[in-house]
Amino acid sequence: MENPSDSKPTTIEFNVDRRCPIQYITVYNDRAEVTRSVQYHFNVQGTYDLVFEGFSPSVDLTSLHVSGGTGKACTILEVSYQTRHEEVKTDTELKPLDQLRNELDQIQKRLDKHQQELARLVKQRTWLDGRATKLMNHDEKLSGSNDLDVMQQFLEFYYKNLTKLDEETTNEQNQIKQLTQEKDGFEAKISQYGAEGAAHRQKMKREVTVTVHIASDNVDIALEISYLISNCSWRASYDVRVNSTELEQQKTQLTYYGIIVNQSQENWSNVQLSLSTAKPSLGGAPPKLATLKIDYEIPRYHYRREKLDDFAGKFATPMLMCAKKSRSSSLMRAFTSLGSSSFNEQEESAASPTINVLATETEASMSSSSFSIPRRATIDSDGKPHKVTIGVLDLSSTFTYTIIPKLSLHAYLKATTTNTSDKQLLAGPAAVFMDNNFITHSSIDNVCLGDTFDLPLGMDASIKVEYKPVKKVTDTQGLISKINCENIYHETRVVNTKATDVTVYIYEQVPLSSDEKIRVKLLIPDLRLKEQGSNCTVTMNDANNLEWKCILQSKGECRCPLNYTVDWPKDKRVEYKEA
Numbered sequence: 001m002e003n004p005s006d007s008k009p010t011t012i013e014f015n016v017d018r019r020c021p022i023q024y025i026t027v028y029n030d031r032a033e034v035t036r037s038v039q040y041h042f043n044v045q046g047t048y049d050l051v052f053e054g055f056s057p058s059v060d061l062t063s064l065h066v067s068g069g070t071g072k073a074c075t076i077l078e079v080s081y082q083t084r085h086e087e088v089k090t091d092t093e094l095k096p097l098d099q100l101r102n103e104l105d106q107i108q109k110r111l112d113k114h115q116q117e118l119a120r121l122v123k124q125r126t127w128l129d130g131r132a133t134k135l136m137n138h139d140e141k142l143s144g145s146n147d148l149d150v151m152q153q154f155l156e157f158y159y160k161n162l163t164k165l166d167e168e169t170t171n172e173q174n175q176i177k178q179l180t181q182e183k184d185g186f187e188a189k190i191s192q193y194g195a196e197g198a199a200h201r202q203k204m205k206r207e208v209t210v211t212v213h214i215a216s217d218n219v220d221i222a223l224e225i226s227y228l229i230s231n232c233s234w235r236a237s238y239d240v241r242v243n244s245t246e247l248e249q250q251k252t253q254l255t256y257y258g259i260i261v262n263q264s265q266e267n268w269s270n271v272q273l274s275l276s277t278a279k280p281s282l283g284g285a286p287p288k289l290a291t292l293k294i295d296y297e298i299p300r301y302h303y304r305r306e307k308l309d310d311f312a313g314k315f316a317t318p319m320l321m322c323a324k325k326s327r328s329s330s331l332m333r334a335f336t337s338l339g340s341s342s343f344n345e346q347e348e349s350a351a352s353p354t355i356n357v358l359a360t361e362t363e364a365s366m367s368s369s370s371f372s373i374p375r376r377a378t379i380d381s382d383g384k385p386h387k388v389t390i391g392v393l394d395l396s397s398t399f400t401y402t403i404i405p406k407l408s409l410h411a412y413l414k415a416t417t418t419n420t421s422d423k424q425l426l427a428g429p430a431a432v433f434m435d436n437n438f439i440t441h442s443s444i445d446n447v448c449l450g451d452t453f454d455l456p457l458g459m460d461a462s463i464k465v466e467y468k469p470v471k472k473v474t475d476t477q478g479l480i481s482k483i484n485c486e487n488i489y490h491e492t493r494v495v496n497t498k499a500t501d502v503t504v505y506i507y508e509q510v511p512l513s514s515d516e517k518i519r520v521k522l523l524i525p526d527l528r529l530k531e532q533g534s535n536c537t538v539t540m541n542d543a544n545n546l547e548w549k550c551i552l553q554s555k556g557e558c559r560c561p562l563n564y565t566v567d568w569p570k571d572k573r574v575e576y577k578e579a
Contacts, residue, residue, distance in 0.1 A: 009047040009211060014038060015054045020225065024272040026370065027234045027260055029279055034266070035226040037068075042214045042221060047077070050210040056229060056266040059206065063228040066210050074221045078211040083204060097190065104186040111179040118172040125165050132158055231263040234275050236428030237387070238444055240455055242397075242415065244435050252397040252417050252455065256390040256425070258371065260379055268379040273388060277424055278368035369424050393421045397455075401463055401504045405492045411463035411504065415455040419447045432457055463502065466493040482570040489524075489563040496552035506548040508562050510540070511576060517569055524563035533558070 014020060020036040042048070055061065061081040068074075135154060214221070239255040258275045262268065371390045379386050397415040419425060425447035432439045432455065439458035447453050470490040477485050496502055511520050525538045525546070535551040536558055550558040568574050 009049040011049045011051055012040070013051045013053065016052050016225075017054050020052065022268060022271045023224070024274065025268060026274045026276050027232065027258075028276050029235070030233050031228055031230050031280065032232045032264070033226060033228055034268075035224055037222060037224050039220065039222045042219050043217060045214045045217050047211065047213050050212060050223075052208045052210070052225065053205050055206040055208070055227075056264055057206070058229050058231045058264040058266065060228045060230065061206060061208065064208055065226045066223055067226075068221070068223040073215050073219050075213045075215070076210065077213055079208070080211075081206070081208045083206050100186055100190050104183065104190065107179055107183050107186065111176065111183065114172050114175045114179065118169065118176065121165055121169045121172065125162075125169070128158065128161055128165070229264045229266060231265075232261065234258050234260045236426040236444075238425075238428060238430040239433065240415075240430050240442070240457075241433045241436070242457055250397055250399070252395050252415050254393040254395055254417075256393060256423065258373070258388045258390050259428075260386045260388060261383060262379045262381045262386070263383045265381050267381050268377075270376050270378055273373040273377055273379075274370045275373070275388075275390065276368055276370040277426060278370075371423065391421070391423060393423065396420050399457075399503075401460065401502055403463075403465055403492070403494060403504060403506045405465055405467040405506070406509065409465045409467055410459040410461075411465060411494070413457040413460045415457055416452055417455055418452045419449055422449070424448055425453075430455070434458060462496075462498045463504065464495040464497060466495075468493070476570060477567075483567050484570055484572075486566045487563070488566070489561070491562070492560045493557060494550065494552065494560070495557040496554060499554050501551060501553050504548075504550045504552055504558070506550065506560050508546045508548075508560070510544055510546055510562075510564055511566060512544040517572075518574060519567045520564060521567075522564045524561050536560075 016036060020038045023035045023037050025035070026033040038050075038052075040050075064079065064081060066076055066079050132154075135151075208225070210223070210225075212221070212223075235258075237257040237259050239257070241253045241255070260273070260275075373388050373390070377386070377388055395417050397417040399413060399415055401411040402414055403411050425444055427446050428444060430442045430444050432442050434457060440456065442456055444453060444455075468491045470488060472489075473487040475485045475487075476482055492506055492508070494504055494506065496504075510522060513520050527538065527540060531537055535553075536548060538546055538548045538560075541547050546562065548558075548560045550560075552558060566574070
C-alpha cells in the first residue's frame, strides 16, 4: 500500500456556501454550532488536501471539527486552518490618486475665481452705496435745471444696479458653497484612498485544509464539518391565552417561542434548527473559594513632617531644630516600617450562576436541554428577530384574585401555573390574552420542570370592591403618664357577580412599631380564630400585613373589617412610613 507521505497531496478546493450545504444548526444564547456536509467522488487512491474557503469572519476556526468517511476507505490525517491575503484587481469605481488630485486642483481654481468675482461685486456695492450717501448728504452739487429730475434718474440707476449686484452676489455665493462641498468630498476620498485601496487590492480568505488519504479507487466520501460561529443568539418569548368561560377547568395555554437573531454574515437557508439552553459563556469549572484568615489588626499611623518642621522653626534653636529633624527622620522611618505591614483583606469571588441538571425527554443532557424545531426554517443574517415555535403547552393553573383596597379598588386575576410539560421555561417576555383579547405584557422567569410561577391576567370587573372610609378617633388617656390613643377602623366589602365560585385574597396593612413606647394592638380580626366567618380565613404574613383568603360563592359577598389601636407618649408625635 502507498504511504500517504510518499507523494505530494492533490489539492481540491470547495466553497462552503456553494458545495457544503448546512445539515443542522444548534443555537445557544450567544453563539451557534453549524454542521455542514460535503460529498466527493475520488477516482484514484492517494492523499488529498481538501481546501474549504468562504467562511464568515464570525466563524471560530479553532473550534472546527471534521468527521465522517467510509471506514478504512478514508482516513483523516490532519485538519488545519489559515488566513491569507489574495491580490485582486483594483475596483474600476476607485479612481487613481493622481486623477483625484487633478480634479481637486481644478475645483480649487474655479473656487478661487468665484471668490475673486465675489470680492469685485462687494467693492462695486461699496462704491454705489458711497455715492448714494454723498448725494443724500448734499456733499455733491447737482448739475442741471431741475434737481428733482436728476435725483429721480439717480434713484432709478441706483435701484437697477443694486438689484443686479444682489443677484450676481447670490449666484456667486451659491457657486462657492457648491464648490466647497465638492472640494471637501474629494479631500475625504483622497484621505481614505490608502485604506480603501489596500482593502480593494487585497482580499482576506479564511481557509480550512483537511488532509485525507483515500485507500481505494472510485469511492464516494461524505464528511461533516462543524464549527462555532458568533454574533447570533436566541431568547424565549411567550403567548399566554386563557378562556374566561373555562376557568373552572384550571388550564392555561402557553405558546413557547424562540426568537433567533442572526448577525453572523452567514445566511441559513432551509435548515434544521435546534435551540439549546446551555450557556457556553459561563464556563464549566466552578469558582475557587480562598481561605479566610483572621488576625489582630495592626494600627496604622499617619505622620506629617510639615507640622514638626513648623514647630521647630518657631520654638527651637537651629541646633535643636537639626536634632528635631534627625529624630523626625528616624520616626518617619519607624512609622513607615509599621505602616508597610498592614493587613490585606481578600475579597471572596462571586459565585457564578449554576446550571440545573435536567432529566427531560426533550433531548436532554446532564447540564442542558435542547429543543428541536420540527420544521425547517430560513434565518438570514439581517439582524432581525425571527420567531420559531418551540411548542404549545397546556399547563395546570389555579386562578385566584388579589385585592389591595388601600391602593386599588380592582380585583386582579392571577394564574398560579405549574410547569407540567417536558420543557424548561427560560426567562423572557410574555403577552397575555384573555378570550383572544390582549390584556397586558408580563414576563416569565426561569421555570424548571414541576415548578410553579405566577401569571398576572389583568383586572376583572365582575368582582366588585367597596372600601369604606377610615374611621379614626384620637384620645388622651392616663392620670400621671398621659398617652395618646388612636383607634382606627375600616372595612372592605367584596361581591362576586360571576356565575362560578372564586377565591379572593385581600391584603391590608397593620402598623409595625419600631419603638417599644409605640404600641399597636390588633382588635379585629382575632388571629386566634381559625376562621373569620363562612369560607374565610386570615393570617399575618412576613410583611406584617393581614391576608384574608375568602372563597366567594356565585353572587356571594364577604366583609373584612379591620380595627386596631396605636398608643404613644403625650409629648411625642408619630408618623407613618412605608418601608
